[in-house]
Amino acid sequence: MKKVLLTLLALYLALCPLALAAAEEQVTLNVYNWGDYIDPDTLAVFEERTGIRINYELYETNEDMYTKLKKSKTSYDVIFPSDYMVERMIHEEMLLPLDYTAMPYTQNIDPRFLNASYDPTHAYSVPYTWGTMGILYNTTMVDEAPADWDALWDARYDKSILMLNSPRDTIGIALKRLGHSLNSINPTELEEAKQSLIAQSALVLAYVVDEGKDKMVSGEAALALVWSGDAQYCIERNPELAYVVPPEGSNLFFDAICVPTSSKHPAEAMRFIDFLCEADIAAQNYEYVGYAIPNSAAVELMGDAYAASAVSNPPDETLSRCEVFTNLGDDTRIYDRIWTEIITSIY
Amino acid sequence: MRAKAMLLPFLLWLALFILVPLGLVVYYGVTVEEPIPYEEIMRADGSVHYRLADGTLRESEPYETRTRFSLANVSRFFDPMYVKLMGRSFYVAFCTTLICLLLGYPVALILTGKGFRHRNLLLLLIILPMWMNFLLRTYAWLSLLENSGLVNHLLEAMGFAKQQFLYHENAVVLGMVYNFLPFMVLPLYTVMEKIDHSQLEAAADLGANPFQRFLRILLPFSLPGVLEGITMVFVPAVTTFVISQLMGGGKVPLIGDIIQQQFGKANDWHFGATMSLLVMVVVLAFMYALNRADTENAGKGEVRIW
Structure with a gap:
């Protein structure tokens, strides 16, 4: 009996460092978003596909998010500020420049939405909804x-x-x-x-x-x-x-996806942004959230379901004004x- | 010593949730936030950089702010526009309080009546709505009184013309009277319940008519309740903002709405705090005056108000 217990104990002790290593390997992304602004199912898909865990938190206003980022020690990896807040956060050096080569699916973003004044070169933000x-x-x-x-x-x-x-x-x-x-x-x-x-x-x-x-x-x-x-x-x-x-x-207003400077896992954060730009994922989120999306591949994928919405499709000429x-x-x-x-x- | 120790949690609570927030309001109220001072320097090649007060150089425009003591927001408030707004808020609160008093006094009187049987039931009915969030109850008024609301549907069905009940001052007063009436009735009831009815009977025996009995006995004895009720109604009425937004449709702005606007939309906490402080000062002065009237009355041997 004693032997069995001892063996079990030894096994347990041997496994501990392994478990620790596994825990260290598993990255947790802190995603900070508006309420009802992502289909939770897509988060599960991302976790399953990449092994990256997502810790999902919500805010109600841009100002809440800004204050939390500025005043608290919590590190967030992905945030969804609106246009004017992106501008302010860039100015206050709170956002990391994005690496577009690591995010091939950002090609899906309609160029019409990539010249906004809040971040003219989109070095810091990828538009999410508009x-x-x-x-x-x-x-x-x-x-x-x-x-x-x-x-x-x-x-x-x-x-x-x-x-x-x-x-x-x-x-x-x-x-x-x-x-x-x-x-x-x-x-x-x-x-x-x-x-x-x-x-x-x-x-x-x-x-x-x-x-x-x-x-x-x-x-x-x-x-x-x-x-x-x-x-x-x-x-x-x-x-x-x-x-x-x-x-x-x-x-015209945007909510964009950004990586704050406090992020501990910027590479994984960009992988998540890239994931959100995939056509089927963006389409799934559109159906859940209801705000127009700047993702042309997703719009194409949805076809008439998207084109029929007058709210999401003002004429180009109006949009340009x-x-x-x-x-x-x-x-x-x-x-x-x-x-x-x-x-x-x-x- | 033990008693003092038992007070400690209460004192802590008081400090944490009353004194600290109040201190913050005062702090914001007497300070302003401004950009840190810096100098723009043009380089030979025409590009601009910035020098801070401590001599450090920056490529981009400094964004930091500093907070300093200033009464600028106080003088900003003494502008005819804001003073008029404050006057308007006090006027609406005054109307609300008066109506609450006129409605609440007889109700409290009936409730304390000797032969009244359903006292507890009626008290419950007065308190019951307060168990529901006041925002919900105000929304309920909207569905009743809107142009497309229930009352107008009824009016139309009966062949009358539609009426616009909402979106002006009277609607705001209605909303406030509805919400604050229990605050008038309850203190009145508590005080009136303690009035010794044998005094009223004695007065009647000695030939005082009902009017004299009311003026000489009931009114003076119920005065503390009246004053408390006035305070309980007037203070929230002066500072409300949700009722005026919903019932007045944003067309009857009160000082509370403008304060809320500073915190919610203008992002100017300092000015909002200054306004809150000034309103607080006026309300305190008002309550002090009421209190004085109360104690002066109590000081006189004979309870007689005129």
């Missing part, structure tokens, strides 16, 4: 489909227009309607935009945040300024709704001030 701002309208409540941004200033839809209670978005669209850049900090242009929004306020039913989606689904208003992701959500629930990006152009929000830094305050002036002018 979206636009546009007009969501109720086809039974409008006389004709909105032709341009003026529809949101149309007196026929008095008290049937929803705008966003969000300074950058609403002022940005007012600028775009007037033919200016939505990143303008030119006082004359901003004043013009402000006056146009004050004039519009009499027609506006409400300045909404998240509750706007329910209002559009229930038919509370005829027209609303929305993000494409929300438009998709509403159209799925009320087929009378439709979405259009006005031809003057709009905001869309702009990405740049990080305005302290100038954000100018927008905050103007916005407060607009909403306090109502009463």
